[in-house]
Amino acid sequence: MYLLLDIGNTRTKAMLAAQAGQFIPFDVEKDELDSAAVQAVYYAAVAGQDKVQALKKQFTLAEQPWRQIESEAYRFGIRNCYSQPHLLGVDRWLAMLGSNWLYPNTDCVVIDAGTAVTIDWLGADGQHQGGWILPGLKLQQQSVVQKTAKVFNADTHQARLAHGNDTVSCLQNGCLASVLGAIAQGWQLKPMSKMVLTGGDAGLLQGYLKAYPLDVQPHLLFNGLSRFIES
Numbered sequence: 281m282y283l284l285l286d287i288g289n290t291r292t293k294a295m296l297a298a299q300a301g302q303f304i305p306f307d308v309e310k311d312e313l314d315s316a317a318v319q320a321v322y323y324a325a326v327a328g329q330d331k332v333q334a335l336k337k338q339f340t341l342a343e344q345p346w347r348q349i350e351s352e353a354y355r356f357g358i359r360n361c362y363s364q365p366h367l368l369g370v371d372r373w374l375a376m377l378g379s380n381w382l383y384p385n386t387d388c389v390v391i392d393a394g395t396a397v398t399i400d401w402l403g404a405d406g407q408h409q410g411g412w413i414l415p416g417l418k419l420q421q422q423s424v425v426q427k428t429a430k431v432f433n434a435d436t437h438q439a440r441l442a443h444g445n446d447t448v449s450c451l452q453n454g455c456l457a458s459v460l461g462a463i464a465q466g467w468q469l470k471p472m473s474k475m476v477l478t479g480g481d482a483g484l485l486q487g488y489l490k491a492y493p494l495d496v497q498p499h500l501l502f503n504g505l506s507r508f509i510e511s
């Protein structure tokens with residue numbers, strides 16, 4: 281068994297995997313880990329190294345190898361378009377490796393709706409054609425609240441693609457429209473055979489994306505990460 285960790289800016293997500301593409305969710309806050317059953321840890325971190333160190337302390341896995349996965353120029357047939365490949369967020373890289381594993385030889389628009397929303401274009405030939413980074417739904421709302429005197433939010437999330445009629449609905453609906461607008465604009469710029477969506481806000485967004493050839497893949501990054509098992 282392998283422990284896979286996706287150390288994000290907001291949350292750490294984990295899976296136990298026997299082999300590529302086969303995982304059991306593991307809650308890092310609640311679940312008990314049978315460390316003897318873990319052969320190795322594969323992890324990717326967009327967050328800082330301090331988060332990684334804290335996790336290393338939390339798990340009693342000092343004997344096992346910890347293999348950090350980072351963005352590279354080329355892997356499994358995927359070619360990174362950055363001239364400094366390691367600067368591409370590893371979550372974006374894994375989302376593309378995951379998409380290519382699930383949809384081989386298929387051009388995909390890969391969207392990760394997390395703390396930030398990222399949109400990346402991946403050609404059927406494995407060439408990364410570039411992408412976008414924009415603030416995610418929650419971050420957009422928080423930044424408006426923080427930088428204005430009179431805009432406030434509520435704990436309830438009721439964003440809809442409709443006009444708002446009070447501060448909270450204007451803010452939440454506006455930020456939803458902004459993310460959906462970026463996706464629509466991106467698709468218009470370069471449509472592809474598939475739109476692959478993941479991230480904490482995928483569930484909320486998917487209902488508004490029915491016009492696209494959309495697949496929601498909640499474990500997309502783990503599909504990418506698990507490709508490294510025994511490779």
Ligand SMILES: Nc1ncnc2c1ncn2[C@@H]1O[C@H](COP(=O)(O)OP(=O)(O)OP(=O)(O)O)[C@@H](O)[C@H]1O
Nearest residue numbers: 288289290291371394395396416417418479480481
């Ligand atoms: N339990 C939750 N905790 C935090 N955010 C959540 C949760 N459930 C849904 N979300 C939504 O998910 C978004 C964050 O996505 P996600 O959890 O993928 O981020 P992340 O772990 O920070 O990933 P990354 O840093 O790699 O973008 C927020 O915009 C928020 O609205």
Ligand SMILES: CC(C)(CO)[C@@H](O)C(=O)NCCC(=O)O
Nearest residue numbers: 326367368369370371372396413
């Ligand atoms: C954009 C985020 C924050 C999305 O999680 C992450 O992919 C990241 O930190 N990227 C580094 C910068 C880049 O991708 O060019």
Ligand SMILES: [K+]
Nearest residue numbers: 288371392394
């Ligand atoms: K993410």
